[in-house]
Amino acid sequence: MARVILENVSKYFNEVIAVKDFSLEIEDKEFVVFVGPSGCGKTTTLRMIAGLEEITKGNIYIGDRLINRIPAKDRDIAMVFQNYALYPHMTVYQNLAFSLEMRKLSKKEIDERVKEAADLLEISELLHRKPKQLSGGQRQRVAVGRTIVRKPQVFLFDEPLSNLDAKLRVQMRGELKKLHERLSSTIIYVTHDQVEAMTMGDRIVVMKDGLIQQVGKPLDLYFHPINKFVAGFIGSPTMNFIETELIGSENRLFVQADGFRLRIPEERSRNLQNHVGKKITLGIRPQDLSKASAPVEGETIEALVEIIEPIGNEIYLDVKAGRDSLIASVDPKTRVIPHQKILLQANLENIHLFDPDDEKALL
């Protein structure tokens, strides 16, 4: 168990920048998730920690050890790969024992550790099978088992759940989280799925184009995204972004869209004085739009329902307000039909405003 420290880590593939100035301190026993769209550098960062990619610039420490020049096999880490990378010619037992054999443990100790891990993951009855004879979920468990027999300082997971079907994914998500509690170890987990990131991580690192966008606890990212990218990436369905203009004066500011205007809460108005009369991007989550009964100036939006998507516990409405399309997540009992006019109540406390030029959040 150990801290992992990355100092200004960069990775160039010839001219292409994969990761730039990545700095992060991962605490002992922390579960950190790297999340971002494909090609954002999250896997490359993980592979640098693992020792599978060379570090172009910067330093990585595991515990107190600078590991830049230490080969993968001596870094005392374990990794689960996206396709599991089980050795097809070995049985599950041999797969689990491989790393221990490489470390020259005694037969007896290997046996104990393998059995212990197999018990923990409930794969004891599979020990004599070959990977070919396992289902996706079972392979996943073996891949995880292979890492825990090692008792390494740090666990690395590279999109381990992306090959599983939706139901199994939810189940494994819970199991991995439980496992983290039991092992109380440092875990670095890479995924492109924001739901996985939100549900599993103690802290989340959102990345884009090789740069860290924001680091924070899941709900901090959700409620206080630092820029438009993070706001759009975290949360489902995606936050609505509308190009508006900031109008009004002093304490009565409004964002004026094509088909509606919303009032800015007073305490936030003070910081926005410089933006009055300028373009501003309004961000509002679908969950912050609900059905209203009567119009209120600056709080409600009149819209036309286009598509209705019932999910069960909520209904997603694709609506059109003036020129802008919005998604609202409303109560499942709401009765609406397509092309119906509807009034939506905006939760003004939770609206987000972004500078349209640098896309940074305006507080």
Place this chain on the structure above:
Amino acid sequence: MIESFWSKFFRFYVPLIIFVIFLLFPFYWMFNTSLKPMKELYNLKLNPFYVHQPTLENMKTLLFDTIFLRWMYNTFFVAILSTAISLGASLLAAYAIQRLKFKTSGPTGLAIFFGYLIPPTILFIPLATIIFDLRLWDSLWSLVLTYPTFLIPFCTWLLMGYFKSIPKEMEECAMIDGASRLRVFWRIVIPLCLPGIFSAGIFAFTLSWNEFLYALAFISTTESKTVPIGLVTELVRGDVYHWGPLMTGALLASVPVALVYSFFVEHYVAGLTGALKE
């Protein structure tokens, strides 16, 4: 759709039977000829597809009047050694080209492939000079050393394709698990590539077993000859073809190759179609 018997018969069995006859006829002819006495061989009035008075005379001539068994031994010796040398070199070469991404790995792979395309008829004169300088003239070692010149390119090329089909993650995983590059090669790559190694080995063995040109050029002593050369040089005397013993020799010489193929045919096919199927 259920095919009717006759449709299947004409579309599948008839072509298959024709193909089998086409393939097996040379073997039948060898077998047939090896059992015929001389006077029956040259009698045009008799049905050539049938043996009227079978005899083991040809077998006797081959085994006791020539040193056929010695030639067999020589051929085995050369084929096995050169196959082993070629496999060893190609395994390392193919792995390096495929996995250790050095700057010229692509061109090197291509160059090795082109090496395979150079015909032996061009190479045997310069090779002969080298063999002479090494004082290996008329020695089996000259063949053991020259056969890899065409075996290594082929095997390397075949194994490169095979290594490519092994997921890189598996090796990376083994390295994180604590294995060195050589350990990974030995414990992970080689076992997974066995079908590919088998097919490369079979191919190399067959090629060296049948090789003619270098063996003809570099070997002159009767005791050092390989089967293909021994038969042709010792059983064609002047313009007299001793068809009986010749065919018997050809038949016996094809047995080991046929055995190798039939034992490893499954691996061989798997090797050529490549890929690890999960």
